[in-house]
Amino acid sequence: MTTTAARLDLRLNTRDKDRIALAAALRGVPVSAFVRDAVLREAEAALAADMTITLSPEESHRLIAALDKPFTPSAKLKQAMERGLTLAVRTAETDAPPAFGVRPRGTEPLANRLRGRATARMGTDEIMQLTRGA
Known part of the structure; x- marks a missing residue:
C-alpha cells in the first residue's frame, strides 16, 4: 500500500x-x-x-512514404549521431565507441513496423514502442 x-x-x-x-x-x-x-x-x-496524433489517410500515406525513403545524414548530423551513440553505449568494461550505423534492436525498418497501423489512433507510447522495436 x-x-x-x-x-x-x-x-x-x-x-x-x-x-x-x-x-x-x-x-x-x-x-x-x-x-x-x-x-x-x-x-x-x-x-x-x-x-495522441491522429492522421488522415493521406497523412498516413505521406508518413509511410517518408519513412520508406533511404536516410542519408549530413556530415554534421553524422557526427552528432556518433557522439550520441558513443555516450549511450559505452560501458565500464569498454571505452571503445560503437561502429556507426549499427541498429540497436531488430533489423526491420520503422516504416515496416508502422505500416498498417498509422491510420489508427496511436498514442505517443505506442509509436515509441514501435520505434524501439518492441
Whole structure:
C-alpha cells in the first residue's frame, strides 16, 4: 500500500458536494477515493488526448512514404549521431565507441513496423514502442 504524500484541496458548493457524496456512497467508497479516481481518470483522458496524433489517410500515406525513403545524414548530423551513440553505449568494461550505423534492436525498418497501423489512433507510447522495436 502506498502512503499519501500530497494533498489537493477543493472548494465546492453544497449541491455539488452532496452529489459527489451520494455517488461515492452508491459505489461504496469514501468520497476522497471517489474524487481521486474520477480526477485521475479525467487526467489520463486529457493527457492521452494531448499525446495522441491522429492522421488522415493521406497523412498516413505521406508518413509511410517518408519513412520508406533511404536516410542519408549530413556530415554534421553524422557526427552528432556518433557522439550520441558513443555516450549511450559505452560501458565500464569498454571505452571503445560503437561502429556507426549499427541498429540497436531488430533489423526491420520503422516504416515496416508502422505500416498498417498509422491510420489508427496511436498514442505517443505506442509509436515509441514501435520505434524501439518492441
